Amino acid sequence: MGGSSRARVRVKGSLRVGTHWKDLALSVARAARVTPCDLVASLEQRIGEQRIEVARMFKDASCDHMQVMEFIDTIQRLGIAYHFEKEISEALCKIHKTNFCDNIHDLHSVSLYFRLLRQQRYHVSSDVFLKFLDEEGEFEASLSTNEQAMMSLYEAAHLLMPDEEVLEKAINFTKLHLRSRKLELPLIKRVDRPKTKSYLATYERDENCNGLLLDFAKMDFIYLQAIHQAEAQQVSIMIKAPFGGTYFHRSSGYDRLNRTIIKLKNVAKGYLQEAIWANESYVPKLEEHLNVSLITAGYSFLTCASYIGMKELEQKRDHVASTVQCYVVEHGCSEEEACKELTKMVENAWRVINKEIIMETDIIPASLIWPAFNLARFNAFVYEGDDIYTNADKIMKDNINAVLVESV
Structure with a gap:
């Protein structure tokens, strides 16, 4: 199974994933007391x-x-x-x-x-x-x-x-x-x-x-x-940029815009590749999958950890094979074994991140390193164990209420 260069698996299902995000954002905005x-x-x-x-x-x-x-x-x-x-x-x-x-x-x-x-x-x-x-x-x-x-x-x-x-x-x-x-x-x-x-x-x-x-x-x-x-x-008025507050600086606006256009083109190419794979029922090898999904996910650390948390949901969707499925097909192992190995990859990524923070003080300023690190933190919060981003009606909702609505 692991030796096939063009493994094919039909990822079936007609599940449409509905999220609570729009309703949640609106309800929080209504409930939040404007000081x-x-x-x-x-x-x-x-x-x-x-x-x-x-x-x-x-x-x-x-x-x-x-x-x-x-x-x-x-x-x-x-x-x-x-x-x-x-x-x-x-x-x-x-x-x-x-x-x-x-x-x-x-x-x-x-x-x-x-x-x-x-x-x-x-x-x-x-x-x-x-x-x-x-x-x-x-x-x-x-x-x-x-x-x-x-x-x-x-x-x-x-x-x-x-x-x-x-x-x-x-x-x-x-x-x-x-x-x-x-x-x-x-x-x-x-x-x-x-x-x-x-x-x-x-x-x-x-x-x-x-x-x-x-x-x-x-x-x-x-x-x-x-x-x-x-x-x-x-x-709640323009709910389109969930990561807009991760980092913002007034200067270099045109430079940011040009770079954003380039990155969005890369993301579009990645989406096209995923669509081709899904249409052909093609299951890529893990490295091949990550080369594309690291781009389409928006930032690299999201991919492995998120697909571990989302594995059951992802396999019900009519979609390109998930990271877990790619690993299973390539290595001929069980989903449980795949998740263990992918979890090791995530933990190794944390170690590398820690090293970059500590060892690159002369190259990467704190003003750049911590916003990037916060994305990894957000990912761990959302996907460590369960997918509370898709299923936002309990843990995620409670956290948002605690931060935005409830007083201290």
Whole structure:
């Protein structure tokens, strides 16, 4: 089966996939409370005033590296780190210049240090975790009793690059011992605004909650929610560009337009090729399929992960063979085996992305890398496990309501 150069499989079915997106967008726009302009202006002023007070907290904690890192972690989770990019950059640069991990044998502290600095694009060696391995090269079993440390290690390990064996072991170790918990996507893969809304409630229940930080974060969430509500109303009027807010800059408009025309031509050629394959009932090899679907999907990371989540739905549609089907036909394996192998490809892609973020600081600026990375985050959010984009009436709807409609 795998040796055929022109494998043919009739992908049958007359299923028309209806989505809830139009109704959902309209209902959210109707339900969203449009915050009056004077209230938005008032919020903006109060945020500016409180920002000064929060910035002062950086100076108060500057002598204690661990306290600074805990503080940075908190404001990142609360979604207000964008107000303090300069302070965060200076603080982590200072910490990076020290030998922080040399005399630290606390797993939580080392994991937090590793994650924050890698997120800041510092090339911190994964060797900092070798001190936690036993004589057999595995993580010491006694570490599993400290849940905070285990969660910190779980989050840190997902910033691994290719061939970092100790971090591979860390992921397996934490998943094994945290299996009683319903582990969410790691922080590095989660979409910002739903993540922020969820953490606001968690932080408010924390006995160590800082009232000033909480008030500032809530105010900022309401302010951004008001802006997003106004945008949601505009989208409901012309609901044609779901990724329009991924990145926008006023300059270089003509250049963007010309490049967009070129890219759209490539997409059109890709659609034509897929139509030919569908008409001929041709199942391409995986590499051949990806060369086309990476273009027609709009961005590369979408393809493998999305078809894993959509596999059952895709196979009911009268459409070109999906990634899963291409792999099954080419390798003569089951769908389950195909999904496992494709999942490995997705995980390897995350490792490559992490490497590009960390290793290409002189070539790719942060202003370019993070919007692209957010597309990968969105894809993980939508397709990790199930296709909540097509079936938007539950999980996706709840998340949109949490971000756009419900107050904090």
